[in-house]
Amino acid sequence: MTAGATQLQQQTHISKLTLTNFRNYAALSIGLSPGAVVLSGDNGAGKTNLLEAISLLTPGRGLRRAPYADLAREDGDGGFALHARIEGPEGQAEIGTGIAGGDSGESGRRVRINGAAARSSEDMLEWLRVVWLTPAMDGLFPGPAADRRRFLDRLVLAIDPGHGQRALDYEKAMRGRNRLLTEGSRDGSWFEAIETQMAETGVAIAAARAELARLLAAMIERLPSSGPFPQADISLDGDLEKALGSAPAVDVEERFRRALADGRDRDRAAGRTLDGPHRSDLVVRHRPKAMPAELCSTGEQKALLVGIVVSHARLTGEMSGMTPILLLDEIAAHLDAGRRAALFSILEELNCQAFMTGTDAALFSSLAGRAQFLTVDHGTVGPTEDP
Numbered sequence: 001m002t003a004g005a006t007q008l009q010q011q012t013h014i015s016k017l018t019l020t021n022f023r024n025y026a027a028l029s030i031g032l033s034p035g036a037v038v039l040s041g042d043n044g045a046g047k048t049n050l051l052e053a054i055s056l057l058t059p060g061r062g063l064r065r066a067p068y069a070d071l072a073r074e075d076g077d078g079g080f081a082l083h084a085r086i087e088g089p090e091g092q093a094e095i096g097t098g099i100a101g102g103d104s105g106e107s108g109r110r111v112r113i114n115g116a117a118a119r120s121s122e123d124m125l126e127w128l129r130v131v132w133l134t135p136a137m138d139g140l141f142p143g144p145a146a147d148r149r150r151f152l153d154r155l156v157l158a159i160d161p162g163h164g165q166r167a168l169d170y171e172k173a174m175r176g177r178n179r180l181l182t183e184g185s186r187d188g189s190w191f192e193a194i195e196t197q198m199a200e201t202g203v204a205i206a207a208a209r210a211e212l213a214r215l216l217a218a219m220i221e222r223l224p225s226s227g228p229f230p231q232a233d234i235s236l237d238g239d240l241e242k243a244l245g246s247a248p249a250v251d252v253e254e255r256f257r258r259a260l261a262d263g264r265d266r267d268r269a270a271g272r273t274l275d276g277p278h279r280s281d282l283v284v285r286h287r288p289k290a291m292p293a294e295l296c297s298t299g300e301q302k303a304l305l306v307g308i309v310v311s312h313a314r315l316t317g318e319m320s321g322m323t324p325i326l327l328l329d330e331i332a333a334h335l336d337a338g339r340r341a342a343l344f345s346i347l348e349e350l351n352c353q354a355f356m357t358g359t360d361a362a363l364f365s366s367l368a369g370r371a372q373f374l375t376v377d378h379g380t381v382g383p384t385e386d387p
């Protein structure tokens with residue numbers, strides 16, 4: 001067996017995917033290969049739906065952030081089910097998730113791993129990590145900070161599975177504080193308890209983001225300085241993230257707790273908490289052009305994002321031994337032939353399973369013989385003839 005074959009065997013990948021009543025799929029079961037998987041088909045055929053299904057194999061609402069009830073096929077019973085067989089260095093796992101018919105999905109989706117109910121959806125991270133780039137993210141740099149924060153937190157989650165719970169705990173505490181503010185409560189001990197929790201979880205969130213930014217910046221240095229995917233300078237714009245650069249976490253926590261207490265009147269007037277990691281931003285600059293990312297062309301922004309995502313995939317692989325599965329929706333749309341070829345060879349070098357979609361398989365023809373080509377046709381998926 002060649003060294004390459006051994007490597008491929010160890011790659012974390014989905015080898016089988018089954019969808020039941022998911023979006024436009026009534027029933028689908030497909031075998032998947034490690035490495036690149038190209039999904040081509042007409043507009044509306046169901047390519048993104050397939051990626052969305054895979055994105056639900058990680059905590060959260062998936063790549064469209066759609067309500068679970070919308071994921072259930074329109075003519076179905078109101079529920080949906082996904083099932084995936086994962087193969088990786090740790091062995092094989094069977095992961096299932098979905099909601100039952102008649103369940104609005106508001107209470108969350110169920111997750112089963114190897115036949116047993118998971119304690120939380122974060123248990124899936126023991127088996128695989130999933131990261132995506134979608135056309136909706138083309139507007140990430142000029143768009144709202146909330147989208148960049150979400151992107152950043154997803155990158156953190158892939159290297160630090162505890163991040164999701166931290167974010168949930170912080171949001172829950174903040175909702176509690178906001179409720180006290182809008183109710184006009186003056187109950188000092190209630191505020192103190194909630195603000196202490198916000199300070200603890202908030203600083204932990206900021207510290208995890210700062211650590212990701214530091215590690216990711218080191219990985220981005222490994223991108224060739226004049227290559228097709230430009231080096232990005234990334235930094236975090238947030239009071240806590242900045243303070244952590246020059247003070248120990250316990251001091252930052254205490255400062256944040258005091259700032260929350262001192263800011264009650266101001267926040268009461270605003271009806272919400274105005275300071276905290278829920279207001280932080282990810283700042284990206286195009287290093288070769290010495291320009292903020294949001295001022296770059298659409299193609300340049302896409303190339304920057306690809307550089308960040310592949311650097312992150314490399315980082316995750318090196319840290320966890322598990323390279324994320326990449327979902328690259330319509331990835332070829334803004335990349336010229338040279339950049340496409342460069343992307344394909346980076347993906348091969350990363351040794352990750354990467355799903356790429358496009359209306360035209362020809363854009364991926366240089367991968368012939370090195371990728372699995374599948375044609376998506378309104379609820380069915382089969383091998384692409386003559387890719």
Ligand SMILES: Nc1ncnc2c1ncn2[C@@H]1O[C@H](COP(=O)(O)OP(=O)(O)OP(=O)(O)O)[C@@H](O)[C@H]1O
Nearest residue numbers: 023024043044045046047048049070071072073074
């Ligand atoms: N809950 C649902 N039940 C049934 N069909 C659905 C549901 N949600 C979406 N669809 C259908 O799925 C199709 C969209 O699929 P998808 O977004 O995956 O297309 P695509 O192949 O990525 O297309 P494009 O190339 O245009 O991006 C649409 O025809 C839409 O009507």
